[in-house]
Amino acid sequence: MKKLIIFDLDGTLAESKSAIDQEMGDLFSRLLEVAQVAIISGGAWPQFEKQVLDHLPANYLTKKLSILPTCGTKYYQYQNGWKQLYAENFTETERKKIIANLKEAVEKSGLDIKKTWGEQIEDRGSQITFSALGQQAPLKEKKDWDNDFAKRKKVKVLLDKSLKDFSITMGGATSIDITKPGIDKAYGIHKLQEVLGIKIDDMLFIGDALFEGGNDHPARKTGVTCIQVRDPEETKRVIETIIACLNK
Numbered sequence: 001m002k003k004l005i006i007f008d009l010d011g012t013l014a015e016s017k018s019a020i021d022q023e024m025g026d027l028f029s030r031l032l033e034v035a036q037v038a039i040i041s042g043g044a045w046p047q048f049e050k051q052v053l054d055h056l057p058a059n060y061l062t063k064k065l066s067i068l069p070t071c072g073t074k075y076y077q078y079q080n081g082w083k084q085l086y087a088e089n090f091t092e093t094e095r096k097k098i099i100a101n102l103k104e105a106v107e108k109s110g111l112d113i114k115k116t117w118g119e120q121i122e123d124r125g126s127q128i129t130f131s132a133l134g135q136q137a138p139l140k141e142k143k144d145w146d147n148d149f150a151k152r153k154k155v156k157v158l159l160d161k162s163l164k165d166f167s168i169t170m171g172g173a174t175s176i177d178i179t180k181p182g183i184d185k186a187y188g189i190h191k192l193q194e195v196l197g198i199k200i201d202d203m204l205f206i207g208d209a210l211f212e213g214g215n216d217h218p219a220r221k222t223g224v225t226c227i228q229v230r231d232p233e234e235t236k237r238v239i240e241t242i243i244a245c246l247n248k
Contacts, residue, residue: 009041072188115225
């Protein structure tokens with residue numbers, strides 16, 4: 001069985017920008033008793049605290065958990081407190097270029113956006129994220145807006161041409177993530193391999209956006225075994241199966 005279980009966050013462990021529920025927290029804690037665990041997601045560090053860490057039982061095994069925010073462009077490990085091991089941040093020139101081209105692509109794509117909740121473009125240092133309905137959009141509005149990714153694909157096609165030197169992926173319910181070239185979830189998985197000393201063959205990746213263009217898809221490039229899930233409820237059943245196998 002695998003030694004390291006890697007998860008996406010939004011759509012996999014929890015609904016978009018929502019906290020994990022009690023059942024997921026209990027299962028996650030039980031999984032940490034039998035395996036190393038990592039989470040790689042497009043969200044920034046505060047999202048991991050609000051969505052996951054604040055909702056785990058007090059006795060969860062912190063030292064067996066690795067956190068990789070912004071699609072693996074940052075890495076946090078617990079060493080008498082959470083410590084950042086690296087961050088692949090943009091330069092100011094890169095940041096300006098990305099934001100300018102992102103605004104242009106959104107305008108040209110003619111997206112059907114009737115209302116937004118908060119800012120659409122968020123600079124996360126090592127990742128710039130476009131959230132079509134805004135950073136604080138209600139979950140129901142987000143889930144109904146682009147559940148087949150067709151609207152965001154229009155923007156991505158334009159960005160693939162104007163930002164050829166960057167990695168552009170779609171994740172969450174309404175977002176597009178932009179990182180440095182080659183700095184994506186595949187990069188994060190190789191960092192896990194390097195830091196933890198665990199072979200790719202001994203890893204398992206679980207995510208809801210493993211399709212071409214999804215922000216989980218780069219994981220496939222590493223050769224890691226992948227499981228596509230529909231939602232957090234299916235993830236729970238996968239975790240239960242993994243725990244049962246590892247406890248044999």
